[in-house]
Amino acid sequence: MVNLVTDDDRRTRRPSRPRRTKPGWWQNPKVMPFLLVAPAIFFELLIHIIPMIAGVVMAFYHLTIYTIRNWSSAPFAGLGNFRISVDTSGPIGRGLLDSFLVTVPYTLLVLLFSWVIAIAAAVFLSVEFKGRSLLRSLFLLPYALPAFVGIMTWTFMFQKDSGVVNHLLVNDLHVLHSGPFWLIGGNAFWAMVVTAVWKTWPFAFIMLLAAVQAVPDDLYEAAVMDGAGMIRQFRSITLPQIRQTNLIILLILGIGTFNDFNTPFVMFGSAAPKSAETISMYIYNNAFGSWSFGLGSAMSVLLLLFLAIVSFVYLRVTRTGTEAVDA
Amino acid sequence: MRETNAGRWVRRVALTLIGIFTLLPVLIILDTSVKPLAEVQDAFSWWPHHFTLHAYVQMWHTVPLAHYFLNSIIVSVVAAAISVVLATLAAYAVSRFAFVGRRLFSFAVLSTQMFPGILFLLPLYLIFINLQRYTGIALSGSLLGLIITYLTFALPFSIWMLIGFFDTIPRELEEAAFVDGTGRWGALWRIVLPVARPGIIAVAIFAYMTAWGEVLFASVLTTESTRTLAIGLQEYATRNVTDWNQIMAASVVVSIPVVGGFLAVQRFLIRGLTAGAVK
Numbered sequence: 284m285v286n287l288v289t290d291d292d293r294r295t296r297r298p299s300r301p302r303r304t305k306p307g308w309w310q311n312p313k314v315m316p317f318l319l320v321a322p323a324i325f326f327e328l329l330i331h332i333i334p335m336i337a338g339v340v341m342a343f344y345h346l347t348i349y350t351i352r353n354w355s356s357a358p359f360a361g362l363g364n365f366r367i368s369v370d371t372s373g374p375i376g377r378g379l380l381d382s383f384l385v386t387v388p389y390t391l392l393v394l395l396f397s398w399v400i401a402i403a404a405a406v407f408l409s410v411e412f413k414g415r416s417l418l419r420s421l422f423l424l425p426y427a428l429p430a431f432v433g434i435m436t437w438t439f440m441f442q443k444d445s446g447v448v449n450h451l452l453v454n455d456l457h458v459l460h461s462g463p464f465w466l467i468g469g470n471a472f473w474a475m476v477v478t479a480v481w482k483t484w485p486f487a488f489i490m491l492l493a494a495v496q497a498v499p500d501d502l503y504e505a506a507v508m509d510g511a512g513m514i515r516q517f518r519s520i521t522l523p524q525i526r527q528t529n530l531i532i533l534l535i536l537g538i539g540t541f542n543d544f545n546t547p548f549v550m551f552g553s554a555a556p557k558s559a560e561t562i563s564m565y566i567y568n569n570a571f572g573s574w575s576f577g578l579g580s581a582m583s584v585l586l587l588l589f590l591a592i593v594s595f596v597y598l599r600v601t602r603t604g605t606e607a608v609d610a
Numbered sequence: 611m612r613e614t615n616a617g618r619w620v621r622r623v624a625l626t627l628i629g630i631f632t633l634l635p636v637l638i639i640l641d642t643s644v645k646p647l648a649e650v651q652d653a654f655s656w657w658p659h660h661f662t663l664h665a666y667v668q669m670w671h672t673v674p675l676a677h678y679f680l681n682s683i684i685v686s687v688v689a690a691a692i693s694v695v696l697a698t699l700a701a702y703a704v705s706r707f708a709f710v711g712r713r714l715f716s717f718a719v720l721s722t723q724m725f726p727g728i729l730f731l732l733p734l735y736l737i738f739i740n741l742q743r744y745t746g747i748a749l750s751g752s753l754l755g756l757i758i759t760y761l762t763f764a765l766p767f768s769i770w771m772l773i774g775f776f777d778t779i780p781r782e783l784e785e786a787a788f789v790d791g792t793g794r795w796g797a798l799w800r801i802v803l804p805v806a807r808p809g810i811i812a813v814a815i816f817a818y819m820t821a822w823g824e825v826l827f828a829s830v831l832t833t834e835s836t837r838t839l840a841i842g843l844q845e846y847a848t849r850n851v852t853d854w855n856q857i858m859a860a861s862v863v864v865s866i867p868v869v870g871g872f873l874a875v876q877r878f879l880i881r882g883l884t885a886g887a888v889k
Contacts, residue, residue, distance in 0.1 A: 307793075309795075310793045310794045310795060312707060312794075313709075315703070315707065315794055316703040316704075316706075316707035316709040316712070317703075317709065319699040319700060319702055319703035319707075320699070320700045320703045320704075320715055322695075322696045322699060322700075323696040323697065323699070323700040323719070323765060323769065324700075324715070326696065326758065326761060326762045326765070327718075327719060327722060327762060327765065329758070329762075330730070330734065330758065330759055330762040331722040331725065331730060331762060332722075333733075333737070334730035334733040334734040334737055335725065335729060335730050335733070337733035337736070337737060338729050338730060338732060338733040341732070341733055341736070346736075351736065351739070400628055400631075403624050403628065404624075404625065404628050407621040407624055407625050408625075410613050410621070412621075418625065418629065420873065420876065421629065421632065421633060422628070422629075422632055423872070423876065424632065424633070424636060424869070425632060425635075426872075427819070427868060427869045427872035427873070427876075428636075428865050428868070428869060429819075429822055429823035429839075429840065429864060429865060429868060430823045430825065431823060431825055431839075431840045431843060431844075432639075432843075432861045432864060432865055433635060435843065435844075435847075435857060435861065436635040436638055436639050436858070436861065437635060438847075439638065439642065439854050439857070439858070440634075440635065440638055444652075444653055444654070445650060445651055445652065445653065445654050445854070446654060447634070447638055447654050449654070450653070450654040481631065481632070481635065485632075489880055489883055489884060490883070490884055492884075493880070493884035494884075512614065513613065513614055513617045535724075538724050541726075542726040542727060542728070544727065544728065544825070544826045545825045545826065548825060548826070548829070549825060549844065552844070552848075563726060563727070563728045563826075566728050567728060567731075567826075570728075570732050571830065576732050576736065579728075579732050580729075580732055580733065583726060583728050583729035583732065584729070586726050586728070586729065587725065587726060587729050590724070590726065594724070
């Protein structure tokens with residue numbers, strides 16, 4: 284079958300043999316790469332770049348339900364939307380600050396716990412033992428499951444009476460006398476952290492496992508000769524060797540967690556308790572709850588600026604760190 | 611690492627604890643899905659007293675699950691198919707050609723991954739409803755709008771992964787084909803693609819998983835008739851009684867298409883994901 288097609292192909296090509304030496308203009312190495320990336324660029328422009336520019340422009344207009352279908356009629360707001368967003372004496376600015384103060388510790392805790400679990404799993408799974416590859420696949424389940432399935436399941440597990448968490452704490456482990464409400468008040472924050480850690484750590488694990496396994500074995504051999512124990516090997520060899528991977532996953536997961544919308548939205552709908560209202564959730568509620576798109580865009584721009592500055596500083600500081608070590 | 615005797619026990623304890631934490635929700639999903647509603651609403655018990663598959667039957671009637679399922683399949687499959695084609699072409703260009711803007715392109719594509727979704731959700735929504743006003747093409751509330759949105763979501767990682775795969779394919783293979791008179795397109799189609807197939811399939815599954823699980827954009831860009839599973843599943847919880855057993859039964863069914871795909875390609879997916887970050 285395949286042969287037939289090729290024969291056919293050759294037969295039809297024969298008359299225009301010169302093409303072989305002179306391929307069409309689209310095969311010109313000066314043109315072809317641009318043809319190849321053009322479709323990807325088109326969709327990136329349409330879905331990411333143009334909306335982002337539009338978002339920045341929108342932030343300077345009073346875009347509300349009345350002007351939503353006809354932007355040109357929206358009055359120019361100057362920095363008005365930004366002023367409202369950062370004015371912490373007003374309710375909207377105050378709310379944004381509150382959600383920021385939820386999101387920062389949320390991100391740090393999720394990063395910390397996810398990294399600790401991931402590095403432990405990666406180090407322990409880098410040694411050969413029976414059942415290792417099965418365990419590795421099982422550990423990746425939270426990554427493979429759709430995010431909303433995992434979050435809904437944790438929501439059920441955190442129910443006061445019918446949930447497994449309180450059952451474990453009260454009846455099985457006897458840590459508590461009576462199970463608290465997890466999904467209202469301040470506890471909601473912790474319910475969200477646990478859920479996000481469960482969902483996040485496998486990605487860090489995938490990355491770290493590859494990094495840990497790439498550490499040359501003779502380094503450990505030499506260390507063992509020198510009498511280094513496991514903790515010493517981990518601190519003096521593993522950690523420095525996987526530094527680059529650590530830096531990358533902390534950045535990727537940090538930005539992802541800071542923008543987290545799924546966890547509060549699936550857990551609480553649009554009525555998340557104050558303690559669990561992340562920035563994305565707050566902006567979403569403000570924009571779609573009261574249809575103030577200009578204000579929502581201003582807040583999103585502030586969020587992007589914050590992330591850009593933090594990432595920039597992070598990259599600079601960590602690079603300086605490497606140079607210091609090298610010198 | 612060289613393991614000591616004490617180390618072995620630390621390893622067993624640590625891995626057991628991590629395993630319990632990781633698998634507990636999976637166990638709860640399966641466990642709850644085979645309990646009757648009364649038992650689920652009652653105080654928690656580990657094992658079902660009355661084993662029943664009732665929830666697996668009932669779930670299709672409580673919520674138009676089959677309809678949402680179909681929407682999710684259409685959106686995810688089409689978005690993944692287009693996405694994988696775009697990613698393959700772009701990655702091949704970056705891997706094989708030196709062209710102006712090559713570095714800028716790779717950087718720009720990767721950085722879009724970092725943008726807060728909420729930032730371009732609002733303008734995208736407005737652009738969609740305005741496009742509809744001027745061109746009559748319904749993008750907001752239609753599957754088409756969701757498809758073109760989702761196909762870009764997996765693009766950055768897909769391009770990144772495929773560049774890694776293509777870089778491992780020796781150029782000599784293509785050069786031999788050029789000598790035989792095959793053009794660049796022919797070389798891509800007949801030489802590179804067959805060799806890179808595992809990577810391409812992994813990338814397709816990745817794009818499919820991304821679309822299948824997306825919540826934020828689906829919550830804004832869909833209406834009742836175009837709703838996907840990510841939003842549709844929450845309908846069980848907005849009724850007077852939350853049928854947790856049906857939610858969990860639906861979760862099992864909803865997860866099978868993605869978890870199955872993931873397990874099938876996990877080796878290549880992991881290789882692709884980690885190739886760039888580990889050096």
